Amino acid sequence: MSEQKPKRKVSVLSGKGGTGKTFVSVNLFAVMTDALYVDTDIEEPNGFFYFDIEDAESEDVTIFVPKLNEKKCDGTQACVNACKFNAMAFIDDELMIFDDLCHSCGACIYACPNDALSKKYISVGEIKETRNNPRIMWGEMKPGKESGVPIVERLNEKIKTSGESLAIVDSPPGIGCAVIEAMRDTDYAILVAEPSLFGLHNMKMTIKLLDYLDVSYGILINKYTDEDNPVSDYAKQEKLPVIAKIPYDRTIAKMNAQGIIVADVDKKIRQIFVDLSETIREELTL
Amino acid sequence: MIIAVPIEKSTRKSFLSQSFARASYFGVYDSENETFHVLDNPYAKGQSGVGVKAVELLRNHDVNHVIAYRIGTKAKQVIDAANITVSNPIDGSCIENIETFLEDKQ
Ligand code: SF4
Numbered sequence A: 001m002s003e004q005k006p007k008r009k010v011s012v013l014s015g016k017g018g019t020g021k022t023f024v025s026v027n028l029f030a031v032m033t034d035a036l037y038v039d040t041d042i043e044e045p046n047g048f049f050y051f052d053i054e055d056a057e058s059e060d061v062t063i064f065v066p067k068l069n070e071k072k073c074d075g076t077q078a079c080v081n082a083c084k085f086n087a088m089a090f091i092d093d094e095l096m097i098f099d100d101l102c103h104s105c106g107a108c109i110y111a112c113p114n115d116a117l118s119k120k121y122i123s124v125g126e127i128k129e130t131r132n133n134p135r136i137m138w139g140e141m142k143p144g145k146e147s148g149v150p151i152v153e154r155l156n157e158k159i160k161t162s163g164e165s166l167a168i169v170d171s172p173p174g175i176g177c178a179v180i181e182a183m184r185d186t187d188y189a190i191l192v193a194e195p196s197l198f199g200l201h202n203m204k205m206t207i208k209l210l211d212y213l214d215v216s217y218g219i220l221i222n223k224y225t226d227e228d229n230p231v232s233d234y235a236k237q238e239k240l241p242v243i244a245k246i247p248y249d250r251t252i253a254k255m256n257a258q259g260i261i262v263a264d265v266d267k268k269i270r271q272i273f274v275d276l277s278e279t280i281r282e283e284l285t286l
Numbered sequence B: 001m002i003i004a005v006p007i008e009k010s011t012r013k014s015f016l017s018q019s020f021a022r023a024s025y026f027g028v029y030d031s032e033n034e035t036f037h038v039l040d041n042p043y044a045k046g047q048s049g050v051g052v053k054a055v056e057l058l059r060n061h062d063v064n065h066v067i068a069y070r071i072g073t074k075a076k077q078v079i080d081a082a083n084i085t086v087s088n089p090i091d092g093s094c095i096e097n098i099e100t101f102l103e104d105k106q
């Protein structure tokens, strides 16, 4: 294998959905044309709505679950006892396997003394990727699946092998497993916060996560007005870096809701994102 | 017939637990021998798949009927596979529910 170019990963996140995470990601992407945009909100990917995409390729994401060969099974239940995720039950002499609860750890397969279990691959979702500009990747989880982590893992692998040296990663909402996986190898995070008490609460939760993952970050205040607000106060008091402020403006919100990348049409907004991109390049020493 | 009821306290007078799989105990009544005993539910605080394991536990105690409010979809699959029947509770204690169920059946 050839030596890989250094990769930089910028993650955009916020404690909950609806704070403008995708808005920030796509507008930043619009001014950083050498980047790859990755939407890891696999439950509700919506970043691709902003682009005219014609050439997206799909790839199935599969995981393995155990499959029983009944002829070899003697009912010892070593498999059931080995499963830490309660994905198996032994009922009336029959082994039941719950694919949706399985974490693909393989313990049951190793535990079985009779070689009665093997791997069966099932699809949990897919990954889409554009070949040409704009370079976008996203994942979609199949409805009814418990965990999107395998899809995010696959997106991470694809980021590593992509041609771009910079990836802008739109994280899933919340602070669950999928977010932690999406944050893997992140070099710098943009924490999107709304200037309200609720926004402050979400921001504090997200900061805890970032500190735990030891990722350096800057705060972007979305829907900013000149009035005093708890997010700015907290940032000042704790000496946290505020790297951008997007003014509250109905027309911006409206354009964004229509799938328009505001930085492409509004000079003021474009300048804010150009400045932000420079801050990020400095942080990443690109 | 052996009947199980998810309960909050380990007595026959306990009220029913709102959750089936996360009940602290199961009250188990054997209508043939007319005996009642209480089973601890070790899965009450588990992470996932608790419904599946709770049904497995009951099946290992030869339960063939459950009186409960709400049973999750996976637990329901196991209940069906185990041929356990299910009925809705009335307002009242564990034992009142069992008695009412048996009376209605006659
Ligand atoms: S692979 Fe792991 S999680 Fe899945 S059923 Fe086997 S032991 Fe359980």
Ligand code: SF4
Pocket (backbone or CB within 6 Å): A068, A072, A073, A074, A075, A076, A077, A078, A079, A080, A095, A111, A112, A113, A114, A115, A116, A117
């Ligand atoms: S450990 Fe193997 S033989 Fe034993 S019950 Fe499980 S599948 Fe069957």
